[in-house]
Amino acid sequence: MYLRKLTRQKDGKSHAYWALVESYRTSRGPRQRVVSYLGELDGSGDIGADHAVLTPAEQQQPLWKTVNLHGVRAERTREFGAVWLGWQLCQRVGLLDFLRDKLPSGKEEIPWADLALILILARLCHPSSELYIAEHFYGQSALPDVLGIPPDKINDDRLYRALDKLLPHKETLEKLLKDRLGSLFKLEYDLLLYDITSTYFEGEAEQNSQAQRGYSRDQRPDCKQVCIALVVTRDGLPLGYDIFDGNTQDVTTLQKMVETIEKRYGQADRIWVVDRGMVSQENLKFLAQPPRRYIVGTPKSLLKKFQHHLLSQNWQSIREGLEVQYCTSPEYGQEVFILCRSADRQAKEHAMAERFHQRVQKALLKLQKSCVQGRLRELRIAERRIGRLLERNSRVARFYNITVQQEDDDRRLSIHWTINQEHQTWAEQTEGCYLLRSNITEWSADDLWSAYVQLSHAEAAFRIQKSDLKLRPIWHQKKERVQAHILVCFLAYVLWKALAQICKSKKLGDEPRKIFDEIGRIQLCDVILPTKEGTEIKLRCVTKPDKHQNILLQRLGLKIPDRLTITH
Numbered sequence: 001m002y003l004r005k006l007t008r009q010k011d012g013k014s015h016a017y018w019a020l021v022e023s024y025r026t027s028r029g030p031r032q033r034v035v036s037y038l039g040e041l042d043g044s045g046d047i048g049a050d051h052a053v054l055t056p057a058e059q060q061q062p063l064w065k066t067v068n069l070h071g072v073r074a075e076r077t078r079e080f081g082a083v084w085l086g087w088q089l090c091q092r093v094g095l096l097d098f099l100r101d102k103l104p105s106g107k108e109e110i111p112w113a114d115l116a117l118i119l120i121l122a123r124l125c126h127p128s129s130e131l132y133i134a135e136h137f138y139g140q141s142a143l144p145d146v147l148g149i150p151p152d153k154i155n156d157d158r159l160y161r162a163l164d165k166l167l168p169h170k171e172t173l174e175k176l177l178k179d180r181l182g183s184l185f186k187l188e189y190d191l192l193l194y195d196i197t198s199t200y201f202e203g204e205a206e207q208n209s210q211a212q213r214g215y216s217r218d219q220r221p222d223c224k225q226v227c228i229a230l231v232v233t234r235d236g237l238p239l240g241y242d243i244f245d246g247n248t249q250d251v252t253t254l255q256k257m258v259e260t261i262e263k264r265y266g267q268a269d270r271i272w273v274v275d276r277g278m279v280s281q282e283n284l285k286f287l288a289q290p291p292r293r294y295i296v297g298t299p300k301s302l303l304k305k306f307q308h309h310l311l312s313q314n315w316q317s318i319r320e321g322l323e324v325q326y327c328t329s330p331e332y333g334q335e336v337f338i339l340c341r342s343a344d345r346q347a348k349e350h351a352m353a354e355r356f357h358q359r360v361q362k363a364l365l366k367l368q369k370s371c372v373q374g375r376l377r378e379l380r381i382a383e384r385r386i387g388r389l390l391e392r393n394s395r396v397a398r399f400y401n402i403t404v405q406q407e408d409d410d411r412r413l414s415i416h417w418t419i420n421q422e423h424q425t426w427a428e429q430t431e432g433c434y435l436l437r438s439n440i441t442e443w444s445a446d447d448l449w450s451a452y453v454q455l456s457h458a459e460a461a462f463r464i465q466k467s468d469l470k471l472r473p474i475w476h477q478k479k480e481r482v483q484a485h486i487l488v489c490f491l492a493y494v495l496w497k498a499l500a501q502i503c504k505s506k507k508l509g510d511e512p513r514k515i516f517d518e519i520g521r522i523q524l525c526d527v528i529l530p531t532k533e534g535t536e537i538k539l540r541c542v543t544k545p546d547k548h549q550n551i552l553l554q555r556l557g558l559k560i561p562d563r564l565t566i567t568h
Helices: 081-092 095-102 112-125 130-140 143-147 156-185 254-265 281-287 300-310 343-372 379-392 421-430 445-452 455-467 479-505 513-519 547-556
Strands: 002-010 013-026 029-038 073-079 191-200 225-232 238-245 271-274 293-297 316-319 322-328 336-342 400-406 413-419 433-438 523-530 536-542
Touching: 002 513, 013 547, 073 081, 073 130, 081 095, 081 112, 081 143, 081 479, 081 513, 095 112, 095 156, 095 479, 112 130, 112 143, 112 156, 112 479, 130 143, 130 156, 156 238, 156 254, 156 479, 191 254, 191 455, 225 254, 225 455, 225 479, 238 254, 238 479, 254 281, 271 445, 281 293, 293 445, 300 322, 300 336, 300 421, 300 433, 316 445, 322 445, 336 343, 336 445, 343 379, 343 413, 379 400, 379 413, 433 445, 455 479, 479 513, 513 547
Parallel strands: 191 271, 271 293
Antiparallel strands: 002 013, 013 029, 073 523, 191 225, 225 238, 293 433, 316 322, 322 336, 336 433, 400 413, 523 536
């Protein structure tokens, strides 16, 4: 669900409100519907307002001064709303207290806790390099006013060293955030979703032994990379992560991550949900050891074992466009299988197959024409071109039986091809179908399927970290700096998901992007008032939220201060 800004003119007045919109699928495609309308709350709102993070200017008796209106000016406008919101979230999840407790001030001029906080808030509000943070973002934001640290005291060297100070606390931070988020949002840790991705480097990364070339999810096989394994809850909140060498195969990471989480949080009431890319016989035996329970995807080749179920009429519709079958087999003992058939997936796979077929047949006709015209005469060259063609279109390569012959009369080549009807029929029968397997026998097919599709939260976590929080590409070259960079992205993602949970509880949907964008437009500036006596009064003022921003702030229970006390 997402928010849509609306304005209505009535009785000569402008009325601002929001629509909470939900996307859903129908047989005619995706549609949207309005779930509710959100306007301003009556009185002080239906939730208690938090205290402002920053101390507002003291409310005193009116003080009157004669001001030269022609000399009134505003100076140093800077970003306030997003930084202020991020600061609130740090307080809410206990991150601020943790940093000041674990990174206490010593002889250094700038506390390490404040530098670490700058890195996290910058990653949340304006993801960029440490150099950009020091030279641009920090001074152009309200962080100097929040932290009381002048911009000239922040440089990239101090930020780099703050990364080194933060990294040793990774495991403690994960435990703290798990406990804190669990108590704040009443989370359940029974269903754990595990997935893995990769992120690539710019540069050779010669000082990092983990930087290796491997299967790139970012379509950058030319770059070295590391693999990041992540465990999240059913709500998408992160529980822990680990970093593996860039050439690590997915299946080899599962056992280590499961043992790490179990050692840290215990084995009781844990259901592991993993994708088919991490399933092997060894991993299945490992997951089947009591008290572990699992729901996993399977390779499509396993559908052959349940071919008679595919052709049966025992499908159960659990929602529009989705049918399932509950299957068992003596061959697999106590395991249960859920055969799923999705109409949307079927249409997508059929369209993809048709596109590949058309591409292959068009290329074969072109080769055939070259043979007829005598432009292609060498047998080995023709076979090589056909091989490359099938390699580029491997999805349908097995359907084609292609032969190249050389005519005896004029030594011209001829190309002939047929489609394997058995393979074609099987492909059509299995379009849109996939198979799940589990050792949970007491759940219904609907429950097992619903749990498995929660893996989309893990995929969304990687998507947010890569796109919104700019996890990629990695510019650091040293191993420890890379690990610290990923830790900062992880902490920023925790704040992102914390805001998503708050929005969800306040009926603002579960997508915080719009919230960040809207509140981020609130600015901080210095207003200069020249007086009759020849002096100037400087007021540090926060721009007044507009009607739409006020609605969001009221719903979140937050109050933006009108002015800040000037401390430096």
